[in-house]
Amino acid sequence: MHKSQRLRDLLPLLACPECQEPGGLSIETVSAQQAEEWQTVLREQARPEQQIICGSCHRAYPVTIDGIPVLWSHMLEQTFDHLEEDVNGVNPSEQDVKAANIQVYDQISDAYDSEGVHADAVTRSRLVSAFVEATNTRQGTHLDVGCGAGNVLQFFSDVLEGPKIGMDVSLSGLRAVRRKGFHAVLGDAEKLPFPNSSLGLVTASSVLHHLFLPDRLMQQAHRTLSTGGVFLTDFDPNARAAEWGWLALQLYALRRPVYHLLSLGRRRVFHGTEQVQVWNAVAEFHNKPGEGFDIGNLRSALVRAGFELHRVFPHNCHDSSVSSGSFVQPSPRHLLVQALSGRNPFHRDNSDTLLTASVKPVKVHNDEISPSGRRQVQELFAESHSGLQESSKPHQPQGGHVIRAA
Ligand SMILES: [Zn+2]
Known part of the structure; x- marks a missing residue:
C-alpha cells in the first residue's frame, strides 16, 4: 500500500x-x-x-x-527533545522512564523481533483464548500499545476483523510493524491518540510495568474502548514472586556482569552494552525485586478504571480455564530466584508474570460502576489477602469460577 x-x-x-x-x-x-x-x-x-x-x-x-x-503527548515530545541528556538510573522521573524506553527499544527492536521474545505459540493461544472467552464480538479496531515489532497484532489477525494499529515510542519498531502490513502510530501509552469509545480491543503485552503510572493506561484504555470492548495485559511481574530472598538478592547485585558474561539466553539483547543495561533497568520500572504487581491491587486498579474484570491468571502453571495444553515456561531466572528465595516456582501464587482480561461494561449511572463491577470490589474486600481468580477444577463444567484466597 x-x-x-x-x-x-x-x-x-x-x-x-x-x-x-x-x-x-x-x-x-x-x-x-x-x-x-x-x-x-x-x-x-x-x-x-x-x-x-x-x-x-x-x-x-x-x-x-x-x-x-x-x-506524541506534550511530555513525550519534550522527552524526545531532551533524549541526549543522561537518564537518572537511581531515582528516575517520569520523563526518565519514557526516555529509557525510547532509547532501549530503538537500540534493540530488531534483535527483539528476530529473537521473538513473548511471541511463542503458547503465549498466543493464552492471549487469544482470554479474548475469545471475554467477548463474542469478532469485529472492531485492535490497538496494540507498546507493539514492538507487531507480534500481538499478528496473534489477533484471524480472530478480530477490523483495522489493526500498532503504537509504540520506537520508530524502528513501528517500521517493522508496517512491513508486516499493519498501521503504525507513534504515541504515548499514558495519553492515547484515539477518540472516546472507538476501539474494540486494546492489548498491552509487557507494557504496564514500563510505565511510571500504569493506572493511566488502564484509564485511557477504558476511555478509548467501546462498550463491550476488551483490554488485555500480559507479562507484568507478579509482586509476590518479586519478594526475593537474601540469596536471590545477592545474585541480583551481580546480574549485569553475569548476564553480560554468559549472554544468558534471549535476555542478552538487553545486556549488549553497559548503557543499554542502565536504560533497560529504568525502562523496566516496576520490574525489580520488591516491586511488581500485587494481584489484588492490579484487579482493583482495573475495576477502579471502570472495567469488569474477566480474569487474572499466572504464567507458570497449568490453567485449564484458558489453555488445557502447555503453559508459559518459567524463565531460568525465575526458577533460580524462586528456588533461592525458598519458594516453589511452579506454584500459581509464585508465578513469574500475570495476564489480565477486562471488559468495558455498559455504563449504569454516571460515575457508578455496574452491579458486576461492584460485586468484584466486594469480593476483593472479602478476601483476607490477595488471591487468584481460579478456574473450576478440570472436568467440571465451565463457568464455575471462584475466588480463592491464596
Ligand atoms: Zn488537539
Missing part, C-alpha cells in the same frame, strides 16, 4: 492526544524550518514533508517521511 493511502485510512481512526476531539485531524505541508526541527528531535534520516494539525487545539504533529504519524 502506498504510504499516503495508508495514512488516509489511518487518520479517521486517530485523535489529538492532548484534546482528544474526534475527527479533527487534517494533513498539511510542513514548513522547511519546522521540518528541520522535527528531523532533529526525531533523529530521522530525512525531513518530514507533512504534518497533522488538530482542528480543535491547533497543535501540529509530524508525519515521518515514510508516512508514520507522530501523535
Whole structure:
C-alpha cells in the first residue's frame, strides 16, 4: 500500500492526544524550518514533508517521511527533545522512564523481533483464548500499545476483523510493524491518540510495568474502548514472586556482569552494552525485586478504571480455564530466584508474570460502576489477602469460577 493511502485510512481512526476531539485531524505541508526541527528531535534520516494539525487545539504533529504519524503527548515530545541528556538510573522521573524506553527499544527492536521474545505459540493461544472467552464480538479496531515489532497484532489477525494499529515510542519498531502490513502510530501509552469509545480491543503485552503510572493506561484504555470492548495485559511481574530472598538478592547485585558474561539466553539483547543495561533497568520500572504487581491491587486498579474484570491468571502453571495444553515456561531466572528465595516456582501464587482480561461494561449511572463491577470490589474486600481468580477444577463444567484466597 502506498504510504499516503495508508495514512488516509489511518487518520479517521486517530485523535489529538492532548484534546482528544474526534475527527479533527487534517494533513498539511510542513514548513522547511519546522521540518528541520522535527528531523532533529526525531533523529530521522530525512525531513518530514507533512504534518497533522488538530482542528480543535491547533497543535501540529509530524508525519515521518515514510508516512508514520507522530501523535506524541506534550511530555513525550519534550522527552524526545531532551533524549541526549543522561537518564537518572537511581531515582528516575517520569520523563526518565519514557526516555529509557525510547532509547532501549530503538537500540534493540530488531534483535527483539528476530529473537521473538513473548511471541511463542503458547503465549498466543493464552492471549487469544482470554479474548475469545471475554467477548463474542469478532469485529472492531485492535490497538496494540507498546507493539514492538507487531507480534500481538499478528496473534489477533484471524480472530478480530477490523483495522489493526500498532503504537509504540520506537520508530524502528513501528517500521517493522508496517512491513508486516499493519498501521503504525507513534504515541504515548499514558495519553492515547484515539477518540472516546472507538476501539474494540486494546492489548498491552509487557507494557504496564514500563510505565511510571500504569493506572493511566488502564484509564485511557477504558476511555478509548467501546462498550463491550476488551483490554488485555500480559507479562507484568507478579509482586509476590518479586519478594526475593537474601540469596536471590545477592545474585541480583551481580546480574549485569553475569548476564553480560554468559549472554544468558534471549535476555542478552538487553545486556549488549553497559548503557543499554542502565536504560533497560529504568525502562523496566516496576520490574525489580520488591516491586511488581500485587494481584489484588492490579484487579482493583482495573475495576477502579471502570472495567469488569474477566480474569487474572499466572504464567507458570497449568490453567485449564484458558489453555488445557502447555503453559508459559518459567524463565531460568525465575526458577533460580524462586528456588533461592525458598519458594516453589511452579506454584500459581509464585508465578513469574500475570495476564489480565477486562471488559468495558455498559455504563449504569454516571460515575457508578455496574452491579458486576461492584460485586468484584466486594469480593476483593472479602478476601483476607490477595488471591487468584481460579478456574473450576478440570472436568467440571465451565463457568464455575471462584475466588480463592491464596
Ligand atoms: Zn488537539
